[in-house]
Amino acid sequence: MLNTLIWISYIGTNYSGFQIQENAPTVQKELERALQVIYKEPVRVAGAGRTDSGVHARGQAASFIAPFRIDAESLPSAINALLPNDIVVTGAKEVSSDFHARYSSRGKIYSYTLDRATFPKVMTRNYSLHYPGSLDLDIMQRAAKLFEGEHDFRAFQASGSDVSGTVRRLKRVEVTNLPEKENLIVYFEGDGFLYRMVRMIMGTLIRAGEGKLGQLEIEMALAGKNPDAVGPTVPAHGLCLEKVLY
Numbered sequence: 001m002l003n004t005l006i007w008i009s010y011i012g013t014n015y016s017g018f019q020i021q022e023n024a025p026t027v028q029k030e031l032e033r034a035l036q037v038i039y040k041e042p043v044r045v046a047g048a049g050r051t052d053s054g055v056h057a058r059g060q061a062a063s064f065i066a067p068f069r070i071d072a073e074s075l076p077s078a079i080n081a082l083l084p085n086d087i088v089v090t091g092a093k094e095v096s097s098d099f100h101a102r103y104s105s106r107g108k109i110y111s112y113t114l115d116r117a118t119f120p121k122v123m124t125r126n127y128s129l130h131y132p133g134s135l136d137l138d139i140m141q142r143a144a145k146l147f148e149g150e151h152d153f154r155a156f157q158a159s160g161s162d163v164s165g166t167v168r169r170l171k172r173v174e175v176t177n178l179p180e181k182e183n184l185i186v187y188f189e190g191d192g193f194l195y196r197m198v199r200m201i202m203g204t205l206i207r208a209g210e211g212k213l214g215q216l217e218i219e220m221a222l223a224g225k226n227p228d229a230v231g232p233t234v235p236a237h238g239l240c241l242e243k244v245l246y
Helices: 027-039 074-079 137-146 197-209 215-222
Strands: 002-010 046-047 054-065 087-094 107-115 149-152 168-179 183-190 241-246
Touching: 002 027, 002 074, 027 046, 027 054, 027 087, 046 087, 107 197, 137 168, 137 197, 137 215, 168 197, 183 197, 183 241, 197 215, 197 241
Parallel strands: 054 241
Antiparallel strands: 002 054, 002 087, 046 054, 107 183, 107 241, 149 168, 168 183
């Protein structure tokens, strides 16, 4: 039995997230269907993160116990031949027996993209939130720094989560303006993320950029004393899991 790590990119539009659900299409379900064909028996996949319905990934990771060895260079092509064209395995390697895609992770990097064009860019509208309104980038960048470090992000967690602890450490929240592409991208790097946490922080940053939230209000929200300063939760299609860190 061989523990195997794979990296996956996918367009999340047609899926109810990564994690398998009984009556909904998911990325995990497609991966397990393909692996069962290859290995001639059921293979259970463990993802590094769930990703919500509609969220995309450039660098998702997953691990599974393979019944027998297939060369790591050949495995991605074998899996991809059995996957829909909006899911692609981009690499594979054999890992130690105690490795787990989720529990062995040191953190993740997400991005959220705003389309800043006057009219939506039709070729990328499924991967960015169209937001042509005025935003103060300096204020957004200063607000982003407030989220860096270790905080209790309880106020930035949507209902429906089953985690017990809500303290997380964000190493980087970086607002990057790309005027030549008419995009604004915010990168979030942290040791872990709560349910819809990135999307709620992003909504908060937008409100700050609109001049509707000040630094003190955000600091109070992080302290759990000003829930009205949190969010709104921005749509899923602008969010992308860029990389899982090991």
